[in-house]
Amino acid sequence: MARTHVVWFKRDLRVSDHAPLAAAARAARAEGGRVLALYVLEPALWAQADMSHRHYRFLNDALTDLRARLREIGGSLVVRIGEAVAAFDALHAEIGPFALHAHEETGNRWTFDRDEAVRAWCRRTGTPFGEHRQFGIFRGSALDRNRWAKRWDAMMAAPTETLPDAIPWARAASERMPAAAALGLAPDGMETMQEAGREAAETILHSFLHERGRDYRTDMSSPVTGEWGCSRLSVHTVFGALSMREIHQATVLRQAELEDDPSDEAKAWRASLRSFVGRLHWHCHFMQKLEAEPDIETRPMARAYEGLRGETSDPVRLAAFERGETGYPFVDACMAYLRATGWINFRMRAMLMSFASYHLWLRWQDSGDVLARLFTDYEPGIHWPQAQMQSGVTGINAVRIYSPVKQGHDQDPTGDFTRRWVPALRGLEGKAVHEPWNAGRAVNYPPPIVEHTAAVREAKSRIWAIRGTNAAKAEAQAVFEKHGSRRGPRRPLRRKAANA
Numbered sequence: 348m349a350r351t352h353v354v355w356f357k358r359d360l361r362v363s364d365h366a367p368l369a370a371a372a373r374a375a376r377a378e379g380g381r382v383l384a385l386y387v388l389e390p391a392l393w394a395q396a397d398m399s400h401r402h403y404r405f406l407n408d409a410l411t412d413l414r415a416r417l418r419e420i421g422g423s424l425v426v427r428i429g430e431a432v433a434a435f436d437a438l439h440a441e442i443g444p445f446a447l448h449a450h451e452e453t454g455n456r457w458t459f460d461r462d463e464a465v466r467a468w469c470r471r472t473g474t475p476f477g478e479h480r481q482f483g484i485f486r487g488s489a490l491d492r493n494r495w496a497k498r499w500d501a502m503m504a505a506p507t508e509t510l511p512d513a514i515p516w517a518r519a520a521s522e523r524m525p526a527a528a529a530l531g532l533a534p535d536g537m538e539t540m541q542e543a544g545r546e547a548a549e550t551i552l553h554s555f556l557h558e559r560g561r562d563y564r565t566d567m568s569s570p571v572t573g574e575w576g577c578s579r580l581s582v583h584t585v586f587g588a589l590s591m592r593e594i595h596q597a598t599v600l601r602q603a604e605l606e607d608d609p610s611d612e613a614k615a616w617r618a619s620l621r622s623f624v625g626r627l628h629w630h631c632h633f634m635q636k637l638e639a640e641p642d643i644e645t646r647p648m649a650r651a652y653e654g655l656r657g658e659t660s661d662p663v664r665l666a667a668f669e670r671g672e673t674g675y676p677f678v679d680a681c682m683a684y685l686r687a688t689g690w691i692n693f694r695m696r697a698m699l700m701s702f703a704s705y706h707l708w709l710r711w712q713d714s715g716d717v718l719a720r721l722f723t724d725y726e727p728g729i730h731w732p733q734a735q736m737q738s739g740v741t742g743i744n745a746v747r748i749y750s751p752v753k754q755g756h757d758q759d760p761t762g763d764f765t766r767r768w769v770p771a772l773r774g775l776e777g778k779a780v781h782e783p784w785n786a787g788r789a790v791n792y793p794p795p796i797v798e799h800t801a802a803v804r805e806a807k808s809r810i811w812a813i814r815g816t817n818a819a820k821a822e823a824q825a826v827f828e829k830h831g832s833r834r835g836p837r838r839p840l841r842r843k844a845a846n847a
């Protein structure tokens with residue numbers, strides 16, 4: 348049957364290693380049909396509390412790049428604005444019955460519900476819907492936690508998808524992307540944004556594997572060295588300029604190049620790249636949790652901790668956290684840096700989340716939304732499980748509470764980063780910037796919003812009041828069965844020092 352094959356682009360904005368596009372192109376050629384490349388801009392998604400102006404800005408640039416890539420292979424991108432089901436209905440009326448192709452998406456609850464609605468629409472209208480796996484994340488009965496790592500490795504080693512030489516494209520009217528303001532999105536203090544698109548992503552992957560990545564394992568700990576020494580690939584993985592398989596295969600090639608080199612330089616590279624490949628596993632390991640249990644965007648993995656931090660967060664503390672006005676210089680510097688750049692390294696993300704959850708006793712759902720909006724690379728499947736982990740509500744991870752002052756001394760030993768991002772402290776020299784309360788003179792900067800030792804003592808006693816119960820211990824086992832990593836022996840639950 349010569350019908351149209353619609354490729355529904357979501358967060359996979361590339362044409363290479365794109366299984367839905369490859370499947371649609373093959374089917375259209377075999378049937379004498381056509382391929383339509385579609386992006387549906389859904390205003391209701393952009394009204395969600397975790398979405399922000401910076402995400403939309405990056406999306407627009409990534410779509411501009413996708414349009415150019417499609418043009419190179421003779422196609423064009425059709426944009427439709429509205430709910431996905433309504434957009435498909437309209438398309439159905441315009442072009443008649445079609446087949447739909449897309450990647451499986453592990454997004455927030457809103458996209459999960461939307462995908463259910465689209466599947467129901469497809470069943471109702473008899474529209475075939477091919478959903479293709481894009482990451483090493485397994486859906487429904489395809490998930491077997493015990494074989495997960497092996498299957499991840501196999502998927503990453505499989506050949507990348509290729510396109511036929513000529514694709515028979517369909518054309519249809521396209522709408523203009525709305526202005527951010529029309530979606531209720533206001534600028535949010537972003538000063539510099541990573542460049543979007545395929546070329547930028549390839550350049551950054553190449554520079555990480557060949558120039559920047561040698562000291563990855565040490566550089567990653569601090570925002571000062573991490574900006575250069577981390578791969579910075581997250582935003583490209585989230586919007587899909589590169590597939591995880593492309594990143595993994597490029598890394599394996601580089602590892603092979605370094606294999607027989609006995610130099611110290613090559614040894615350092617090999618260790619760093621091993622560590623990087625571990626992070627790529629983590630990407631899918633974390634996303635697998637949300638895929639298996641979409642509720643963990645809003646409910647703790649271990650239900651024993653439900654309601655632990657009350658029904659609402661203290662608005663004054665939440666605002667101080669969001670504005671970076673907590674009186675802890677390194678925390679405030681990290682928030683200012685994140686606001687200006689849309690990115691910060693893993694350790695500081697963990698510190699920010701832990702500070703919000705333990706020191707400020709904010710609900711992780713609320714501080715999690717604040718951070719989600721600020722991360723240009725917001726990925727719900729990593730973000731929410733990490734938010735829970737750094738808040739002590741998974742039941743299976745060690746309770747890790749960071750000392751913001753110690754982190755400042757460790758990760759910004761000269762104090763320059765903190766001075767740069769907290770202008771009020773520029774008058775303090777060297778490490779003195781991390782403890783303005785000891786400066787011996789008045790500084791125009793707020794006092795600490797909470798006292799560290801007392802806040803940590805209180806938080807630990809509240810967490811352990813639950814964690815020590817038999818019910819919580821029994822539930823932890825169930826959480827581990829469902830979500831835990833099977834690599835290595837299970838670590839016992841233990842108390843962690845408060846000075847991490």
Ligand SMILES: Cc1cc2nc3c(=O)[nH]c(=O)nc-3n(C[C@H](O)[C@H](O)[C@H](O)COP(=O)(O)OP(=O)(O)OC[C@H]3O[C@@H](n4cnc5c(N)ncnc54)[C@H](O)[C@@H]3O)c2cc1C
Nearest residue numbers: 577578579580581626629630693696697724725726730733
């Ligand atoms: C509270 C919290 C929230 C987070 N939210 C997000 C998020 O919304 N989006 C996001 O991409 N990452 C998130 N992370 C994980 C991590 O901090 C970022 O992936 C990383 O900082 C991105 O920079 P990079 O690409 O240079 O990382 P690299 O260190 O170069 O890592 C390479 C890739 O591995 C994956 N990765 C690295 N660390 C982790 C991790 N701890 N867990 C899962 N995958 C990982 C990412 O895909 C990353 O791009 C979060 C971490 C914490 C503690």
